Amino acid sequence: MEIRSFNPPVRTLMGPGPSDVHPRILEAISRPTIGHLDPLFVGMMEEVKKLLQYAFQTDNTLTMPVSAPGSAGMETCFANLVEPGDKVIVCQNGVFGGRMKENVERCGGVAVMVEDEWGTAVDPQKLEDALKANPDSKLVAFVHAETSTGAQSDAKTLVGLAHKYNCLTIVDAVTSLGGTPLKVDVWGIDAIYSGTQKCLSCTPGISPVSFNEHAQEKIRNRKTKVQSWFMDLNLVMGYWGSGAKRSYHHTAPVNALYALHEALLMLREEGLENAWNRHLRNHQALKAGLEAMGLSFIVPEADRLPQLNAVSIPQGVDDALVRGRLLNEYNLEIGAGLGALAGKVWRIGLMGHASRPENILLCVAALEAVLSDLGADIRTGVALSAVQKELGPRS
Numbered sequence: 001m002e003i004r005s006f007n008p009p010v011r012t013l014m015g016p017g018p019s020d021v022h023p024r025i026l027e028a029i030s031r032p033t034i035g036h037l038d039p040l041f042v043g044m045m046e047e048v049k050k051l052l053q054y055a056f057q058t059d060n061t062l063t064m065p066v067s068a069p070g071s072a073g074m075e076t077c078f079a080n081l082v083e084p085g086d087k088v089i090v091c092q093n094g095v096f097g098g099r100m101k102e103n104v105e106r107c108g109g110v111a112v113m114v115e116d117e118w119g120t121a122v123d124p125q126k127l128e129d130a131l132k133a134n135p136d137s138k139l140v141a142f143v144h145a146e147t148s149t150g151a152q153s154d155a156k157t158l159v160g161l162a163h164k165y166n167c168l169t170i171v172d173a174v175t176s177l178g179g180t181p182l183k184v185d186v187w188g189i190d191a192i193y194s195g196t197q198k199c200l201s202c203t204p205g206i207s208p209v210s211f212n213e214h215a216q217e218k219i220r221n222r223k224t225k226v227q228s229w230f231m232d233l234n235l236v237m238g239y240w241g242s243g244a245k246r247s248y249h250h251t252a253p254v255n256a257l258y259a260l261h262e263a264l265l266m267l268r269e270e271g272l273e274n275a276w277n278r279h280l281r282n283h284q285a286l287k288a289g290l291e292a293m294g295l296s297f298i299v300p301e302a303d304r305l306p307q308l309n310a311v312s313i314p315q316g317v318d319d320a321l322v323r324g325r326l327l328n329e330y331n332l333e334i335g336a337g338l339g340a341l342a343g344k345v346w347r348i349g350l351m352g353h354a355s356r357p358e359n360i361l362l363c364v365a366a367l368e369a370v371l372s373d374l375g376a377d378i379r380t381g382v383a384l385s386a387v388q389k390e391l392g393p394r395s
């Protein structure tokens with residue numbers, strides 16, 4: 001077999017992540033590699049932390065990128081905050097809540113599950129019932145934006161309830177950061193993690209995290225060592241901490257952090273609120289097109305995530321065949337269903353740089369072409385004008 005340089009095609013990424021990466025970010029990642037202890041690099045690290053504080057809307061000093069994907073940010077939160085024997089209430093309404101349970105148990109904690117139907121938001125009443133029934137709980141964990149279903153939960157209310165019963169909170173904001181309102185300090189979130197490849201539209205592989213004073217205090221007062229050497233924040237902070245001596249902990253992914261710096265800078269240039277509004281507007285345009293075609297959303301309107309649109313696959317349509325044709329004929333990627341929703345839904349992402357009118361038009365046109373070619377029961381000839389009407393005149 002002859003192996004040559006790998007040259008991927010240019011795709012349009014409208015799945016659950018990674019999303020389209022802006023050319024500015026791709027250019028940033030190819031800049032010259034310098035040492036991870038180089039004073040110039042250390043200066044850039046400080047800027048990344050500041051920009052992350054803006055994105056998370058927090059003054060938390062312990063705000064930094066973990067050198068690994070979103071799942072590692074998740075593990076960092078659980079490994080540091082859960083001690084053996086700790087009871088943790090985990091709200092699950094999709095795939096990622098299930099991973100939280102795994103994390104709690106692997107840290108030696110006891111997970112109390114609060115289950116909601118997939119495609120709905122976490123029910124605050126069920127959380128409060130669980131908090132009342134388990135007064136010895138230490139933590140509450142939930143997913144703000146469930147990428148597996150497209151449902152958004154009311155993070156502010158859930159955090160408020162956790163605090164009322166003296167619990168700290170761990171929030172998964174992998175898909176919400178940069179795409180939908182998220183206010184770490186105002187809502188009082190104690191520990192939060194995210195990812196770079198969803199609404200930040202950066203290359204995958206980095207996980208921003210942030211911990212407030214209460215979370216830091218719990219970490220400082222642990223009776224046992226954090227079981228993961230790599231994720232032990234007491235050690236990581238020797239490298240990332242403000243005023244730290246910048247001693248060697250691990251080799252930071254230097255170029256990937258150039259990319260994150262650029263992505264966060266672009267978010268600040270656009271303005272957080274403008275980014276949130278853009279995601280919402282574009283969701284409404286996509287929705288108009290998909291519904292005109294006859295497709296229906298699985299999440300009740302009030303709980304829908306603008307950046308992740310889960311729609312039912314029409315009766316008798318072959319899920320993988322449609323996604324394969326979109327990829328091969330239109331260079332367009334949309335997401336399959338996960339877990340209980342596999343084969344039942346498509347997940348169409350409008351995340352970060354992918355959340356643009358031209359992508360909506362491509363997606364709706366391509367989906368209509370493929371579905372009508374396969375003889376699916378959809379309305380044709382109306383979806384594009386529904387999108388255009390919703391988008392309005394473009395200046």
Ligand SMILES: *Cc1c(COP(=O)(O)O)cnc(C)c1O
Nearest residue numbers: 069070071096145147174175195
């Ligand atoms: C994508 C995602 C993750 C995992 O992130 P990776 O970067 O794939 O490890 C965790 N939680 C949610 C809600 C996600 O959407």
